Amino acid sequence: MITLSWLYAFAGLIFAAYAVLSARDRTNGKRFGNAAFWALLALSFLGGDRLGDLGNGLLLLCLVGLAGFGALGRGLPRTTGPEEREALSARHGNRLFLPALVIPASTLAGTLLLKDSGLFDPKQVTLLSLGMGVVIALIVACIWLRPPPLAALEEGRRLMDSIGWAAILPQMLAALGAVFALAGVGEVVGGLAGRILPDGNLFAAVAIYALGMALFTIVMGNAFAAFPVMTAAVGLPILIRGHGGDPAVVAAIGMLSGFCGTLMTPMAANFNIVPVALLELGNRNAVIKAQLGTALPLLAANLLLIYLLAFR
Template structure:
């Protein structure tokens, strides 16, 4: 079932690609169309093509994004006035499609054997159907709006996959072990508070660099959390793990690498300063980090 979800995603990306190639108002339609075409192929045929071919496709995506070959075009979307008029009629009904996705995902993952990812795919399709029924729009409108949104996001739409792969590579390369050795050399055994600070701050810093708290968790918890806090000092694994991940989320608030949280909203809201979201989150992020350090040191040992 999960493979079907990937294939459906690939078909959607291929549709975006075809629309882009035909969009004469997009001065960069060739580069943008190729980007979504290649990305769609990785979803549609990822289970069939060799890994080295996928690697070449990823390099092609990188070249298109880094070379500035992507742009936005014309989408035949409604005006702001038309949207306001429709919103005044539909009111809170507009939130129903958005609610269908998380509720459907949870229900499918909890009460079936399909899993959360398959549930997300099915719920997303259901959400589109509900949205079309509520707004009385055509399926082509949903396709055009989807292309408009993904073009607004641009290459950042695939950043989470890149960063997850980077975290796996770091773990396989033994970066966690190297971090552990460095921390042991710098911090004496009897300085527990400093170790806690190193772990929480390390989670934040690695997340800032990698843009993904899950990827950072595999590296920093393997290198600092487990050997130095849990094994050597007998720390509570549950408390350390939860607060460690929360410290990673503090890094998520502070980095453009977490594009889906910080760059994408700025693009969709058309903010003049693309880093405005991050600037507003600096003080809350650092405050939560300090709180995590205090709670972990007080209750985990």
């Protein structure tokens, strides 16, 4: 049976290839820093379960050190040139998006058809189908477009180098949310909220919850990491138990309030930094600036919706 460890191994091998290619890239003045960074990340995927807590902690500190001391740079991978890309674009047009569409199609088909097949772990069938979709899409693109042999790996490395250390922010921030919850940050925030909230002031409690969800998401970059902290601090003890709020409304719209914070933070790298790298925009915060006009009014609307709908 194919389990999640297969997917980890696949990702680890990809990062190991990035490390080797980075070490050979003489156009990058910091090539050995890049090689070390991607090699450590490959090690975490390939053998993280064997390293133990201490080993993984030291590995993480090494990654942070490489990023923090500016050891990462950008090279010029040898892939298709601008003229060849323009020619392919003119020849194939929007059909170039077909390999990308193979990925969600394969993920959906695998999730629906392979859950009870005995081939994939039924608990992880969606993630495994996603990995399968990536492999199928790569095969389709290579057979159809016939790029240079290492084009896929070189282009993947180019993109990862463009994003840099922010590529691993989602994993680190998800772990941070778990650490905050275990450390009792929610209880501390709840104690502070209890001291500053006027007795019986429902609107103030709702405002602290909604704004707190957005602010913690801005700090953590992940609304799912902010949710257990703010729900344990304000949502459950004050809004639901204290004021009799509807748990479904409080939790659902509270999460939407957190997503407003996602629109306003560079910590949400996969949403706000990756597009900048993909589009090669000059301003690193261009996506965030474009989203502020949506995020702030939506946050205010979510606050009012919790207040009006959860306590009827």
